[in-house]
Amino acid sequence: MTDEREGEGRFPVGPLPARDKAADKPHYHGHRDRLRERFASGGAETLADYELLELLLFRSIPRADTKPIAKSLLARFGSVAEVLGAPIHLLREIDGVGPSAALDLKLVAAAARRMTHGEIKGRQILSSWSQVIAYCRTTMAFETREQFRVLFLDKKNALIADEVQQTGTVDHTPVYPREVVRRALELSATAVLLVHNHPSGDPTPSRADIEMTKTIIDSAKPLGIAVHDHIIIGKSGHISMKGLQLV
Known part of the structure; x- marks a missing residue:
């Protein structure tokens, strides 16, 4: 006579269901792709200030959602220009902004200064x-x-x-x-x-x-x-x- 409870706690027999790779992908990856496409096709004018900051932060913060970080930066400093002009030690006070992200923001600011200086030189x-x-x-x-x-x-x-x-x-x-x-x-x-x-x-x-x-x-x-x-x-x-x- 077979015990009806036989097999309880055992792994099921047969092939495992296929994993949904799309479900494993962080939710913000699709958002990043869409932002990049909007910038590539329409330029910075198609993006809100926090979205432009998101784009800047993508490379220095690859494994986190940068939208709340960008919004926190704007809430603290007021504008994209003020974020880029803020000193590194204040940038790093924002949750999620580490040394690499803070340095990258200052590099963007330095590049902007170099560009505007080139426009008046000579x-x-x-x-x-x-x-x-x-x-x-x-x-x-x-x-x-x-x-x-x-x-x-x-x-x-x-x-x-x-x-x-x-x-x-x-x-x-x-x-x-x-x-x-x-x-x-x-x-x-x-x-x-x-x-x-x-x-x-x-x-x-x-x-x-x-x-x-x-x-x-x-x-x-x-x-x-x-x-x-x-x-x-x-x-x-x-x-x-x-x-x-x-x-």
């Missing part, structure tokens, strides 16, 4: 004003400390050199007018464009900004060096002291 600055502003914003708008930058120009107003003269704190940078003039003479520059950023985001010039600019103008003029303008860059925009008739 060109007449005063006739390429929009490119100059784009370069300064890409380079300085999201820095966490004040930087004082000088663009040195030749007699045709073409860029000779672009140098950060001083880096200060979140709300102050020491500027030495004699050093600006001395460096202009070393480079045989006949004009300069002064630029600095306000990490607070508000580009409104302070009284100290205005007085410092006038001191540089007064020091440079007897030596035949013109100060074309002083641009202040903030997250929300920029101002021209010349445009405001402050210098």
Whole structure:
């Protein structure tokens, strides 16, 4: 007589059912393919900000869903530009962003700066004003400390050199007018464009900004060096002291 319970706990006899490979594939893989296709066919304009960040993160975070990471970055920093401008130690505070991902984001930021610099190198600055502003914003708008930058120009107003003269704190940078003039003479520059950023985001010039600019103008003029303008860059925009008739 056969015991009806015989075989309980045993493996079934016969071939195992085929595994569904599609079910083993992480759900975000299809999403990644679709995002890549949209970017390839329509460009960045077809993607939301968080989707563009997702694409950037795909290679550095290959085994995780990057959508929540991208959204967390935007929630923390506010925009794609601010994410790319954020320092590495702050990027790494976001859950899911490791050292490789943070470094990759900074590489993208560096490439963007190099590209915008190439657009003004050797060109007449005063006739390429929009490119100059784009370069300064890409380079300085999201820095966490004040930087004082000088663009040195030749007699045709073409860029000779672009140098950060001083880096200060979140709300102050020491500027030495004699050093600006001395460096202009070393480079045989006949004009300069002064630029600095306000990490607070508000580009409104302070009284100290205005007085410092006038001191540089007064020091440079007897030596035949013109100060074309002083641009202040903030997250929300920029101002021209010349445009405001402050210098």
